Amino acid sequence: xxxxxxxxxxxxxxxxxxxxxxxxxxxxxxxxxxxxxxxxxxxxxxxxxxxxxxxxxxxxxxxxxxxxxxxxxxxxxxxxxxxxxxxxxxxxxxxxxxxxxxxxxxxxxxxxxxxxxxxxxxxxxxxxxxxxxxxxxxxxxxxxxxxxxxxxxxxxxxxxxxxxxxxxxxxxxxxxxxxxxxxxxxxxxxxxxxxxxxxxxxxxxxxxxxxxxxxxxxxxxxxxxxxxxxxxxxxxxxxxxxxxxxxxxxxxxxxxxxxxxxxxxxxxxxxxxxxxxxxxxxxxxxxxxxxxxxxxxxxxxxxxxxxxxxxxxxxxxxxxxxxxxxxxxxxxxxxxxxxxxxxxxxxxxxxxxxxxxxxxxxxxxxxxxxxxxxxxxxxxxxxxxxxxxxxxxxxxxxxxxxxxxxxxxxxxxxxxxxxxxxxxxxxxxxxxxxxxxxxxxxxxxxxxxxxxxxxxxxxxxxxxxxxxxxxxxxxxxxxxxxxxxxxxxxxxxxxxxxxxxxxxxxxxxxxxxxxxxxxxxxxxxxxxxxxxxxxxxxxxxxxxxxxxxxxxxxxxxxxxxxxxxxxxxxxxxxxxxxxxxxxxxxxxxxxxxxxxxxxxxxxxxxxxxxxxxxxxxxxxxxxxxxxxxxxxxxxxxxxxxxxxxxxxxxxxxxxxxxxxxxxxxxxxxxxxxxxxxxxxxxxxxxxxxxxxxxxxxxxxxxxxxxxxxxxxxxxxxxxxxxxxxxxxxxxxxxxxxxxxxxxxxxxxxxxxxxxxxxxxxxxxxxxxxxxxxxxxxxxxxxxxxxxxxxxxxxxxxxxxxxxxxxxxxxxxxxxxxxxxxxxxxxxxxxxxxxxxxxxxxxxxxxxxxxxxxxxxxxxxxxxxxxxxxxxxxxxxxxxxxxxxxxxxxxxxxxxxxxxxxxxxxxxxxxxxxxxxxxxxxxxxxxxxxxxxxxxxxxxxxxxxxxxxxxxxxxxxxxxxxxxxxxxxxxxxxxx
Numbered sequence: 001x002x003x004x005x006x007x008x009x010x011x012x013x014x015x016x017x018x019x020x021x022x023x024x025x026x027x028x029x030x031x032x033x034x035x036x037x038x039x040x041x042x043x044x045x046x047x048x049x050x051x052x053x054x055x056x057x058x059x060x061x062x063x064x065x066x067x068x069x070x071x072x073x074x075x076x077x078x079x080x081x082x083x084x085x086x087x088x089x090x091x092x093x094x095x096x097x098x099x100x101x102x103x104x105x106x107x108x109x110x111x112x113x114x115x116x117x118x119x120x121x122x123x124x125x126x127x128x129x130x131x132x133x134x135x136x137x138x139x140x141x142x143x144x145x146x147x148x149x150x151x152x153x154x155x156x157x158x159x160x161x162x163x164x165x166x167x168x169x170x171x172x173x174x175x176x177x178x179x180x181x182x183x184x185x186x187x188x189x190x191x192x193x194x195x196x197x198x199x200x201x202x203x204x205x206x207x208x209x210x211x212x213x214x215x216x217x218x219x220x221x222x223x224x225x226x227x228x229x230x231x232x233x234x235x236x237x238x239x240x241x242x243x244x245x246x247x248x249x250x251x252x253x254x255x256x257x258x259x260x261x262x263x264x265x266x267x268x269x270x271x272x273x274x275x276x277x278x279x280x281x282x283x284x285x286x287x288x289x290x291x292x293x294x295x296x297x298x299x300x301x302x303x304x305x306x307x308x309x310x311x312x313x314x315x316x317x318x319x320x321x322x323x324x325x326x327x328x329x330x331x332x333x334x335x336x337x338x339x340x341x342x343x344x345x346x347x348x349x350x351x352x353x354x355x356x357x358x359x360x361x362x363x364x365x366x367x368x369x370x371x372x373x374x375x376x377x378x379x380x381x382x383x384x385x386x387x388x389x390x391x392x393x394x395x396x397x398x399x400x401x402x403x404x405x406x407x408x409x410x411x412x413x414x415x416x417x418x419x420x421x422x423x424x425x426x427x428x429x430x431x432x433x434x435x436x437x438x439x440x441x442x443x444x445x446x447x448x449x450x451x452x453x454x455x456x457x458x459x460x461x462x463x464x465x466x467x468x469x470x471x472x473x474x475x476x477x478x479x480x481x482x483x484x485x486x487x488x489x490x491x492x493x494x495x496x497x498x499x500x501x502x503x504x505x506x507x508x509x510x511x512x513x514x515x516x517x518x519x520x521x522x523x524x525x526x527x528x529x530x531x532x533x534x535x536x537x538x539x540x541x542x543x544x545x546x547x548x549x550x551x552x553x554x555x556x557x558x559x560x561x562x563x564x565x566x567x568x569x570x571x572x573x574x575x576x577x578x579x580x581x582x583x584x585x586x587x588x589x590x591x592x593x594x595x596x597x598x599x600x601x602x603x604x605x606x607x608x609x610x611x612x613x614x615x616x617x618x619x620x621x622x623x624x625x626x627x628x629x630x631x632x633x634x635x636x637x638x639x640x641x642x643x644x645x646x647x648x649x650x651x652x653x654x655x656x657x658x659x660x661x662x663x664x665x666x667x668x669x670x671x672x673x674x675x676x677x678x679x680x681x682x683x684x685x686x687x688x689x690x691x692x693x694x695x696x697x698x699x700x701x702x703x704x705x706x707x708x709x710x711x712x713x714x715x716x717x718x719x720x721x722x723x724x725x726x727x728x729x730x731x732x733x734x735x736x737x738x739x740x741x742x743x744x745x746x747x748x749x750x751x752x753x754x755x756x757x758x759x760x761x762x763x764x765x766x767x768x769x770x771x772x773x774x775x776x777x778x779x780x781x782x783x784x785x786x787x788x789x790x791x792x793x794x795x796x797x798x799x800x801x802x803x804x805x806x807x808x809x810x811x812x813x814x815x816x817x818x819x820x821x822x823x824x825x826x827x828x829x830x831x832x833x834x835x836x837x838x839x840x841x842x843x844x845x846x847x848x849x850x851x852x853x854x855x856x857x858x859x860x861x862x863x864x865x866x867x868x869x870x871x872x873x874x875x876x877x878x879x880x881x882x883x884x885x886x887x888x889x890x891x892x893x894x895x896x897x898x899x900x901x902x903x904x905x906x907x908x909x910x911x912x913x914x915x916x917x918x919x920x921x922x923x924x925x926x927x928x929x930x931x932x933x934x935x936x937x938x939x940x941x942x943x944x945x946x947x948x949x950x951x952x953x954x955x956x957x958x959x960x961x962x963x964x965x966x967x968x969x970x971x972x973x974x975x
Contacts, residue, residue, distance in 0.1 A: 055076070056079065060080055060157055061078065061083075061084045062081060062155055062157050062158075063077050063101075064153065064155055066152070066153040070118065071098075072096065072097045072098070072156075073094060073096060073097070074093055074094065074096075074097055074100065075093065075094075075153065076089070077093070081158075084131065085129070085131045086131050086132030086133055087100065087131075097110075098111075101129045101130055102129065102130065106127065106128055106129075109127070113140075117144045117154055122141075122142070122143065123141070123142035124139070124141045125139075125140055126139055126140070126165075127140040129158065136160060137162045137164075137165045140158055142157075143155045143157070182203050183203055185203065187283045188203065188208075188209040188281070188282040189202070189281055190202045191270070191279050192278055192280070193272075193277050194222070194277075195275070197221045197222055197223050199218050199220060199221075199222060202214065202218065209253075209263075210225065210253060210261065211255050211257060212256050224254065225253055225254055226251070226253060226254075227254055228253070229251070229252060236248050236251075236265065240267045240268065240269050241269055241278070244269050245266075245267065245268050246265075246267045246268075248264070250262050250263075250264070250285065250289070251263050251265050253282065262289055263282050263285060264285045265280055265281070265282050266280070266281045266283075267281070307400065307401050308322065308324050308326075308328045308398075308402075309325055309398070310325045310337075310342075310399075310400075311395060311396070311398065312342055312396040312398055313393070314393060316342050316396075317340065319338065320338070321335075322334060325398075328400065328402055329374060329375070329376055330376040330377030342398065345374055346372070346373070347373075347375050347381070350374075350375075353372075358388065362388055362396070363390070366390050367388065367390070368387070369387045370385075370386060371384065371403070372386045374400065382404050383402075383403050383404055383407045386398075386400050387400075409539065415442050416439070416546060419550065420546075420547070421699055422435050422439070423436065423439070423551060423553075423554035424553075424554060424557070429453075429558060432554045433453075434465050436451050436465065437451065437465050439547055441467070443543055443547055444540055444543060444547075446528050448528070448529040448530075449467055449527060449528045449529065450463050450464075450465065450466040450467065450526075451466075451551070452487060452524045452527065453523055453524035454491065454522070461485075461487055469529070470527075486517050487517045489517070490518060491519055491524065491525050494519045494521070494644070496517065496519070496545060498514070498515070498517070498541065499514065499515055514530040515529050515530070516540075516544060518544055520548055520552045521552045521556070523552060528544060542648075542652070545648050546648050548644075549642060549644050549648050550645075552642050552644065553641065553642055587611070587617070588734065588736065591607070592736070592737060594607050594611070600748060600874070601745050601748055604748065605623040605636050605637045606637050608621065608623065608716060608737075608741060609638055609639035609716075610639045613639040617720050617725045618722075619719050619720060619721060620638065620640030620718070621638060621639050621640060621641075622637065622639070622641055623636045623706070624649070624662070624714060624715055624717065625714040626666060633649060633652075633657060633662065658674060658703065658717060659674055661674050662715055665703035666705065666712060666715060671703075671734060671735050671738070673700060673702045673703075675699070675700045676699050699721055700719070700720045700726050701719050701720075702717070702725075702731075703715050703717050704717075704718070704737065705738055706738050706745065707738060707739060708743045708746040711742070711847075713745045713746070716737075716741070746850060758873060759872055759873070759898070760870070760871045760873060760875065760897070761856075761868060761870055761895075761898070761899045762853070762868070762869045762877070763866060763868050763894045763895040763896075764866070764884060764891050764892065764894065765864070765866065766860070766888055767863060768888040768891055770820065770888060771844070771865055771867075772786075772801070772820055772838065773786050773801060773860040774864070774865040775814070775818060775820065776801060776806075776814055776860070777860035777863055777864075778860075779814045780803065780810055780814060781806075782803055782804055782861075782862075783803070783804040783805060784802070784804075785859045785860075786855075786857070787801065789845045791846065792839070795841060796822070796839055797843035798838070799837075799838045799843070800827070800836070800838075801836045802833065802834070802836075803833070803835075804832060804833050806832075806834060808826045808829050811826070811834055811836050820842070821838050821839070821840055822839045822840065823839045824838045824839070825837050842887075844887055844888070847883060847884075847887055848869055848880065848883065848884065851875075851880050851883050852872060852880070853869045853870060853875065853880045854870050854871075855868075855869050856870055869884075873898075881893055917966055918962075922963070923959075924949065924956060924959035925959070925967075927945060927949060928940075928945060928960060933945055942956055942957065
């Protein structure tokens with residue numbers, strides 16, 4: 001039996017083709033490959049084993065995958081994959097690689113890799129893949145192979161380069177950062193090779209610092225640049241090469257111009273091409289050296305000043321203290337305070353005040369000035385004037401002055417004021433004289449004094465009130481002869497007499513050495529004695545004279561009011577408040593009406609004072625002025641006050657008068673009032689002349705600024721004892737009165753200027769750029785003339801400047817760049833002449849007009865100006881000059897001339913105008929006026945008027961324009 005078995009034998013087929021006679025023939029050769037196949041299979045198995053060993057033992061993650069169409073399915077992963085990616089084999093096998101490993105933003109890139117693998121291309125690239133902890137960077141290599149079952153597969157091998165990429169990124173950023181620093185640093189940076197003495201690199205700042213181009217700089221040798229001090233340069237280089245870094249202060253560098261530039265050098269060692277180099281940062285310290293020099297100069301000045309000066313850092317610690325500051329607080333050496341806190345110089349309450357109330361003001365305004373209480377090292381306190389200024393680094397400049405002496409003076413002046421008020425309330429001669437002696441002890445500190453009143457019957461000075469010490473001294477002389485004594489001399493002459501010996505020339509016990517005798521006017525004298533070791537200081541004499549003036553005023557008032565006192569007190573109780581206010585308002589209205597007829601400033605002041613004192617409400621009134629630079633007042637006139645009192649006021653500081661309300665009225669321009677309530681308590685054995693006890697009374701003093709348009713011409717000071725004399729309603733009336741007086745003074749000053757036949761002409765040289773014509777001529781190098789200034793209201797002024805030799809654009813640029821001008825525009829431009837219109841917030845013409853002067857011309861060439869002003873003969877020229885210098889400190893009065901200033905009559909004005917107008921222009925403007933052309937609404941049109949005159953409408957308009965312009969020129973400029 002034959003059995004045929006079909007089996008598969010591996011063979012090799014070789015087919016050859018050829019053509020013959022239009023036909024193709026194939027020859028097939030078959031070779032058995034069974035043995036060859038077995039050998040090949042064995043080789044494949046060995047190759048597979050090698051792959052498996054590499055797959056498992058590789059330190060890089062490997063993924064074996066199989067293609068399913070165009071999708072790579074993960075078939076296996078090695079251990080390194082699990083370690084790096086964090087996924088286990090069970091989590092990823094049989095899943096698409098792009099679902100597990102590929103971030104969404106890298107999906108397109110991944111698809112392109114697959115296409116290359118399917119086309120038998122090898123893929124190698126840097127990729128980002130998703131791990132369990134987040135994306136990481138890998139070097140990816142993709143390999144494709146064909147499996148035994150003809151399926152396609154491959155390997156994806158990943159090398160983790162995340163850390164390397166991070167290092168590369170940091171190195172790249174560091175390099176970019178270095179390049180930016182190198183190119184854009186404020187300081188000069190150079191790199192040089194010290195062994196070859198050559199520059200390797202430099203930045204632009206280094207070239208600019210020394211004045212070279214880059215090519216010139218790199219051709220230089222470092223030893224040439226630092227040739228000012230070669231040993232020091234070599235020492236710095238050795239330090240950098242040995243220790244890696246080095247620094248040097250005030251190192252001189254040679255510049256391209258041959259000069260030596262002081263610099264600060266900070267250097268480090270770096271390696272370039274295996275050779276040590278020096279990288280040096282070079283900083284110009286010229287400004288710092290100059291600043292340190294200025295600081296040394298300021299420190300010298302601060303050390304020399306008698307005021308305490310110190311500098312605090314941002315933490316409130318002393319970094320500088322001058323000797324005066326240390327000694328003021330009881331420290332012998334300023335070094336004892338350096339590094340210490342300012343708080344140890346104040347008690348807790350003052351520290352809290354400074355931190356709570358003062359520091360916020362310094363933060364907001366940058367500066368605070370006021371009074372505080374300091375604490376000495378021994379714990380005692382003293383009053384001080386303190387000025388604190390904030391520095392840019394949040395530190396403070398700390399200036400302090402011990403005002404103990406000033407406070408003593410102020411207290412004595414307060415006591416003097418209190419004594420004066422007590423004297424005002426005294427209603428009998430006995431009370432006045434007794435309180436006078438008490439005041440001498442309290443105000444001056446002298447307990448030996450007496451008051452002597454003149455007895456007209458005996459023609460002698462009789463002691464009326466004496467202290468116990470004075471009684472023991474003058475018991476032997478109950479009366480003093482007017483001719484033989486110093487007190488008599490003071491009475492007769494009306495002046496103060498002082499001596500250092502007893503008035504009778506004897507020194508029986510040597511106890512008393514100095515005496516002071518002060519006139520009480522027609523009433524008598526006040527005499528004060530001192531002990532052996534005390535002299536009368538000038539300030540004591542001034543205070544005594546003020547006290548004597550107060551005593552004199554009290555005696556005068558007492559004499560004047562003895563008869564009326566009882567009736568006034570009863571009447572005061574019956575007056576109705578409304579009636580009082582009506583009377584005060586009526587008085588003020590009457591004063592305002594009377595001011596209209598006043599022709600001089602002195603007449604205005606006298607009218608006010610006389611009428612106020614003549615009323616039932618006010619006891620005294622006086623008017624005072626002060627100039628721009630003075631700290632004292634100049635009394636002009638008064639009523640109800642003694643002349644000596646006004647003279648004494650002229651010697652006092654402004655801040656001391658009437659407890660400072662007069663100074664505040666000048667400073668603020670506002671109504672000020674001071675009220676004090678008093679009760680007179682007579683002794684048990686003393687009887688009041690009217691038989692009653694005085695009730696509680698009020699003494700009120702008001703200071704009313706006399707102002708017009710922000711200028712204060714003086715202050716009216718009024719004293720009253722009426723409760724309602726300065727009520728809120730009355731205050732409003734006084735404010736109106738003050739403004740009215742100010743306007744009246746302003747009107748008188750300007751009326752004098754307008755009506756004077758001759759005037760004082762003042763010519764000033766001005767170089768101050770705050771003067772607008774000077775500013776424009778300086779900036780533009782041209783000639784500038786002020787043509788006209790007019791007020792616009794709201795404190796603004798309209799000015800017109802004529803500029804010769806400047807362009808319109810340049811003129812507008814100057815107008816926009818200065819804070820003196822709010823806006824500007826070109827009105828006209830012809831050839832090289834420009835008419836410029838400006839709106840300004842200030843006007844020197846307005847300011848001078850307020851003091852009775854007017855500006856005639858202002859012309860400036862290349863920053864040097866001439867201003868000519870006119871004032872009446874009666875004007876206060878000194879006040880005008882000082883007012884002008886306050887506005888423009890950089891100015892000089894060149895000339896003061898008297899010139900004729902004739903006043904034109906109406907007829908002369910008309911004649912001048914007719915001389916300037918043609919007949920046709922006169923006919924045109926007179927016809928237009930008569931026919932109602934200028935009325936509104938118009939009664940006659942230009943066409944109708946032209947027809948009447950027999951001319952065309954354009955010709956009529958031309959005649960009218962010329963006539964109007966000449967009319968305005970004649971009226972405004974007087975030409």
